[in-house]
Amino acid sequence: MDTIHKDKYLKSPPNLPDYSKAVEGFHYDKHISELVWFSPRHINAAYNAITKNALSDRKNKVALYYVDENESVNKYTFLDLELSSNKLGNFLKAIGCNRGDRVFIFLPRVPELYISFIGILKIGAIAGTMFSAFGPQAIFDRLSQSEAKFLITNSEMATRLKSIRNKLPNLKRILLIDKGLMTEIDKYSDVLNTTETDMTDDAFMLYTSGTTGKPKGIVHQHKAIIHEYLTAKWVLDIKDSDIYWCTADPGWVTGIAYEILGSWACGSSTVVFPGRFSADGWYRIIEKLKVTVWYTAPTAIRMLASQGLTKVKKYDLSSLRFLASVGEPLNPEPIRWGLKAFNLPFHDNYWQTETGGIVIANYAALPIKPGSMGKPFPGIKPHIIAESGDEVGVNKVGNLTLEPNWPSLMKKVWRRPKKYQSYFLYSKDLKKKLYITGDLAYKDRDGYYWFVGRADDVIKTAGERVGPFEVESALVAHEAVVEAGVIGKPDPMRGEIIKAFVVLKPTFKQSDKLKEELSMFVKKNLAGHAYPREIEFVDHLPKTRSGKIMRRILKAKELGLPIGDTSTLEEY
Numbered sequence: 001m002d003t004i005h006k007d008k009y010l011k012s013p014p015n016l017p018d019y020s021k022a023v024e025g026f027h028y029d030k031h032i033s034e035l036v037w038f039s040p041r042h043i044n045a046a047y048n049a050i051t052k053n054a055l056s057d058r059k060n061k062v063a064l065y066y067v068d069e070n071e072s073v074n075k076y077t078f079l080d081l082e083l084s085s086n087k088l089g090n091f092l093k094a095i096g097c098n099r100g101d102r103v104f105i106f107l108p109r110v111p112e113l114y115i116s117f118i119g120i121l122k123i124g125a126i127a128g129t130m131f132s133a134f135g136p137q138a139i140f141d142r143l144s145q146s147e148a149k150f151l152i153t154n155s156e157m158a159t160r161l162k163s164i165r166n167k168l169p170n171l172k173r174i175l176l177i178d179k180g181l182m183t184e185i186d187k188y189s190d191v192l193n194t195t196e197t198d199m200t201d202d203a204f205m206l207y208t209s210g211t212t213g214k215p216k217g218i219v220h221q222h223k224a225i226i227h228e229y230l231t232a233k234w235v236l237d238i239k240d241s242d243i244y245w246c247t248a249d250p251g252w253v254t255g256i257a258y259e260i261l262g263s264w265a266c267g268s269s270t271v272v273f274p275g276r277f278s279a280d281g282w283y284r285i286i287e288k289l290k291v292t293v294w295y296t297a298p299t300a301i302r303m304l305a306s307q308g309l310t311k312v313k314k315y316d317l318s319s320l321r322f323l324a325s326v327g328e329p330l331n332p333e334p335i336r337w338g339l340k341a342f343n344l345p346f347h348d349n350y351w352q353t354e355t356g357g358i359v360i361a362n363y364a365a366l367p368i369k370p371g372s373m374g375k376p377f378p379g380i381k382p383h384i385i386a387e388s389g390d391e392v393g394v395n396k397v398g399n400l401t402l403e404p405n406w407p408s409l410m411k412k413v414w415r416r417p418k419k420y421q422s423y424f425l426y427s428k429d430l431k432k433k434l435y436i437t438g439d440l441a442y443k444d445r446d447g448y449y450w451f452v453g454r455a456d457d458v459i460k461t462a463g464e465r466v467g468p469f470e471v472e473s474a475l476v477a478h479e480a481v482v483e484a485g486v487i488g489k490p491d492p493m494r495g496e497i498i499k500a501f502v503v504l505k506p507t508f509k510q511s512d513k514l515k516e517e518l519s520m521f522v523k524k525n526l527a528g529h530a531y532p533r534e535i536e537f538v539d540h541l542p543k544t545r546s547g548k549i550m551r552r553i554l555k556a557k558e559l560g561l562p563i564g565d566t567s568t569l570e571e572y
C-alpha cells in the first residue's frame with residue numbers, strides 16, 4: 001500500500017507541525033514548564049491531570065463524559081473530579097493509608113475508578129490497577145506480591161476474593177463502592193493538600209506478563225506524566241477543544257497514560273464507555289458526543305471492519321479528525337478500511353507497559369507508510385541490536401532497544417531487582433546501556449520502524465499481553481492435567497489466540513467436553529481474556545534436557561515451519 005500523504009486528511013494544524021525540527025532541538029527541560037511543579041524536583045501527576053484544570057478556566061468544563069452500559073451520558077467536570085478525589089484521599093488517610101502504601105483498584109470502568117486513581121496519587125500512595133476480568137488466581141498474585149493494603153472494588157467482584165481473602169495478611173480493608181464507600185467519603189473534607197511528591201516517587205503500578213514466572217509489577221514514577229503529557233499532545237494531537245475517546249481499560253497502561261494522566265493534562269474532555277463491544281454502540285457514541293480524537297486497537301478496528309461499510313455510513317461521524325491505534329501490529333488492511341469508513345488514516349503507535357508512554361509513532365504531520373509503527377518520539381533513541389550487542393544496519397531485523405533516557409520508563413520492577421536488571425544490556429559497540437523491549441524490528445532507509453514479532457514467547461491476544469506460563473500454571477491446577485504448553489496462534493481477527501497443548505492423566509479421557517471444561521477453568525480462575533480458545537491433547541511436550549517446555553517447537557509445528565535448532569531438546 002502506498003504512503004499516505006497527510007495534507008489531504010488534516011483538518012486543523014497539528015500540535016507538532018514539524019517533526020524534524022522537534023527532533024533536532026529536543027529536550028524535556030524545554031517542556032517541563034508546561035506542567036505544574038511544587039519545586040524543581042517535586043511534581044504530582046494527579047495534580048497535573050486534574051487539580052491544575054480545576055484551578056483554571058477549565059474548572060467547569062466536562063472532564064469525563066461517562067457513557068454507561070445503557071448509553072446514557074453522565075458528565076463530570078474537572079471540579080467534580082477534583083472534589084471527589086480530595087474526599088477519597090482524605091478518607092484513605094483517615095483509615096491509615098500512608099505515603100507509599102499500595103492501594104489496588106479492581107473495578108470495571110466506572111467513574112469511581114478514575115476518582116480513586118486520582119485520589120490515591122494525590123496522597124502519595126501507589127495506585128495499582130487490575131482488569132475486571134481477572135479471576136482469583138490473577139488477583140491473588142497481584143495483591144500478595146505487592147502487599148496491597150487496601151482494595152477498592154464492588155460487592156459483585158469482591159466475591160472472587162472469597163477463596164483468597166485469608167491468604168492476604170497485608171490487605172487491611174476491602175472498600176466496596178456500592179456498599180457505602182461513596183457516602184462514607186462524603187463525610188470527609190473536599191479540601192486536600194496534594195502530597196508534594198518527589199518526581200521519582202512511585203505513583204502507579206501494573207502487573208504484566210513475561211515469558212517465565214509470575215507477572216511482574218511494573219512501577220512508574222510521578223515524573224512519567226511529563227512524557228505522557230507530551231506524547232498525548234504531539235502524537236495523539238490532543239487539544240483543549242477535543243472530545244477524546246480512548247477505548248482502553250485502566251487495567252492496561254493505555255487506560256492510565258492516555259485516559260487519566262497524559263490526556264487530562266492536555267485539558268481535553270475524555271469519553272469513557274465500559275460496555276461491551278458493538279459496532280453500532282461505538283458509532284452512536286462518536287455521533288452523539290461528537291468525538292474528535294479516537295484512540296483504539298487493531299482488533300477493535302478489524303471487528304468494526306468485519307461489520308462492513310454500510311453500517312458506518314448510517315452514522316454522522318464527521319466530528320472525527322484524528323485516529324490512532326496501539327497494542328499490536330496494525331496491518332495495512334485496517335488502515336485501508338479506516339480511510340474508506342472515516343476518510344481518515346489510523347495512526348499506529350508503539351509502546352509497552354514498561355515504557356509508560358508512546359515511544360515510536362506516526363504523527364499528524366508526517367506521511368504514513370501503512371504497516372510501519374512510524375518514527376521515534378523526539379528524544380527517544382532506538383537501536384536495532386544483534387544478539388552480539390552490535391547495532392545492525394538499515395533494513396536488518398534485530399532486537400529493538402531504546403536508550404533509557406525518558407521520564408516514563410519504568411522505575412523498577414516491584415521487589416524484583418534482578419528482573420529489572422534483565423531489561424538492560426550494555427552495547428560495547430555503542431558504548432551505551434540500552435533498554436531491551438523484547439520485540440524484533442527493523443528500521444528502513446527513511447527512518448521508519450517496522451515491527452516484526454516478539455523475541456520471546458509472550459502472547460498478544462486482542463492487544464492483551466498474556467504470559468504462556470500463567471496459562472500453563474492455570475491449566476495444571478486442573479485435576480485432569482499433567483502438563484501443558486501454551487503458544488500464541490496467528491488469528492485474522494485477534495492477532496493471536498491462545499492455544500494450549502495438554503497432556504492428560506491416564507485416567508482422564510480426551511473429549512471435546514473436557515476441552516471446554518479446561519478452557520472455562522482457566523477463564524474463571526485466571527482471567528476472562530487469558531484462556532485457551534483452542535486445546536489439543538498430546539502424549540508429551542517437547543522439552544529441553546533441563547525440563548523446560550520448548551514452546552518454540554510447539555509453535556513451529558503448529559504453523560508448519562522448520563523446527564530450527566534442537567540441540568538442547570531431550571529425546572523426543
Ligand code: WT7
Nearest residue numbers: 254326327328329349350351352353439451465
Ligand atoms: C507489547 C506491549 C501498547 C501499549 C500498552 C501496553 C506489542 C504494542 C504495538 C504496535 C506492534 C505492538 C509489542 C509490545 N505492541 N504496540 N503498534 N505494533 N506491536 O502494552 O501490554 O505492555 O504490550 O505489545 O509486542 O512489546 P503491553
